[in-house]
Amino acid sequence: MEALFIFIAKSSGLLVLFYCAYYFLLRKETFFNSSRWFLLAGLVTSIILPFLVYTQIVWIEPAPVQPMVTNTISALNYAQVSSQKIEKETFEINWNYILLAIYGIGFLALLIKFAIDFYSLSSVLKGKEVKQQADFKFVDIKENIAPFSYFDYIVYNSSMFTASELENIIEHEKVHSDQNHTLDVLISRVFCVLFWFNPIIWLYKKAILQNLEFIADNEAAKKISDKKAYQYTLLKITTHESCVAITNHFYQSLIKKRIVMLNKNQSKKRNYLKYYAIIPALVAFVFLFQIKTIAQEKERKEQNDIKEVTGKKDPVFVFKIHKNTTDQELKEMAEKLKKNHDIDVVISDVKRNAKKELTAIKVDIQKGTGEAQSMQVEGDEAIKTCGIVVTLENNGSKKIGLTTDGAIDKPMVIGNRVVEVRETNVADINTGNLTPPTPPIPPVFPTGPMPQAPPVDMSKMPKPPVAPADHKDKVAMAKFEKEIAEFEKKMEAFEPDMSAFEKQVDEIMSQREAIFEKEMAKYEIAMEKFNVDMDKFTQEVEQKYGKDSKLYEVNMKQYDKDMRQYEIEMKHHEKEMKQHEKELKKMEKESRKS
Incomplete structure (x- = not known):
């Protein structure tokens, strides 16, 4: 139980650390995407870092063994006093269980609320007509609910807005959907359920949602010609306060801040250094709370053996x-x-x-x-x-x-x-007739100069046609197919030189591969002979000096070492062959580009 409370305290402290860094240093900067990952990194760090504990062992001299002395009078007096004690039944409150029960009630209540929000979302989407356009699914509803996005779903009530206002809203929600902002919303909600007792987590969640709106406003404003009309749309949406909780909805209570950030100048690049201010704080946290010192006694010297x-x-x-x-x-x-x-x-x-x-x-x-x-x-x-x-x-x-x-x-x-x-x-035996065999040396793949690729006049190289945006347009697709046929016909003029170059490369590499395969066959035969000689040498050592002799043990260690070296060399050879194939593919790719 104590370990759980320590984890909660450390995790909450890290959340406070990241939130304070964002609130005092970053919330007024326009690095919205970087702030998004900074806030998510704070959530992940608050869960992982408390488990990373570095154990430092400090060795101390062993305490002297003191003889045990029994104080008969003290023991007798203690027995007399103990015999006079009257046992009383006392009722003690276990606060650990009470705190755990309170946490469980809050956790369960928020979990039910989370499930209700999912049910509300499914009720809004159930039975509605979905229009698929590119990667987005548009749903036009009749309920008086602020526009929102949920993964690739974009939901709105078209009867409540003009065409230009609806265009602004859809551009905003497309940013949420395209950048998967729903994941950030769900992650922040999960952390609120887990750490509901910590008031900072609710402010943290608010900062995440607000930053996501800054991102969507900033990206949408780049695609909208009339920025003032977009700001008026923001003001109009404030009258629709009905929202779906677990979604990225267009309505936000802090409209003033969003408009201020829309008109704010881009932050200077040197202000980006503020993100690194969290590093010294994390280092201090590790040194203060994540280093565990354990004292161990040194071993006593053995006196008997x-x-x-x-x-x-x-x-x-x-x-x-x-x-x-x-x-x-x-x-x-x-x-x-x-x-x-x-x-x-x-x-x-x-x-x-x-x-x-x-x-x-x-x-x-x-x-x-x-x-x-x-x-x-x-x-x-x-x-x-x-x-x-x-x-x-x-x-x-x-x-x-x-x-x-x-x-x-x-x-x-x-x-x-x-x-x-x-x-x-042992030295005399090693210099005698029993000399271990020497393993063969593996061959190396032959290298040498390669032919140069033929020069190509890039100004005469035809440009490939661009496919039409709408693949269902039969006229445009027919025109595109005709342009492709003409492009392939023009490219045929460059094929003879490239084919001749590829043929030269293939001939040279085929010759080198044939030489290398021949040397590898010789090497494998030599290795088989080495294994036979090694087995024979081992039997001679065993017969002459015994299987338990030191020379036999040294010999087997050397044999194991040679076999490991052989395996390393074979892996190196396999690596060289893969590198060779990679270089050939690269050369072929470069030749085609040229």
């Missing part, structure tokens, strides 16, 4: 593995060795008994391309403590070792467990 032995000549880090070490702890140990000491650790063949104790484990470690070590412990009973030892020497280098109860430098048997330490020099 990772120890730093000091007091010796060289520092020694011991990472212990005991019978109760969990899989998660083993994973964290490997991550810390990689992060703090740049040591790759692979833990495998982990087995546990019914008590979840470790009975078998294999550890492979390696630093860079140098010495690799492996330790494997197997048995039926829980393992004894073993681990990884990292020694930091005076020269800055690190020495890595595997150990159980003592240093192990050769295979040996402890109890019923076999402990094996194996050292392998």
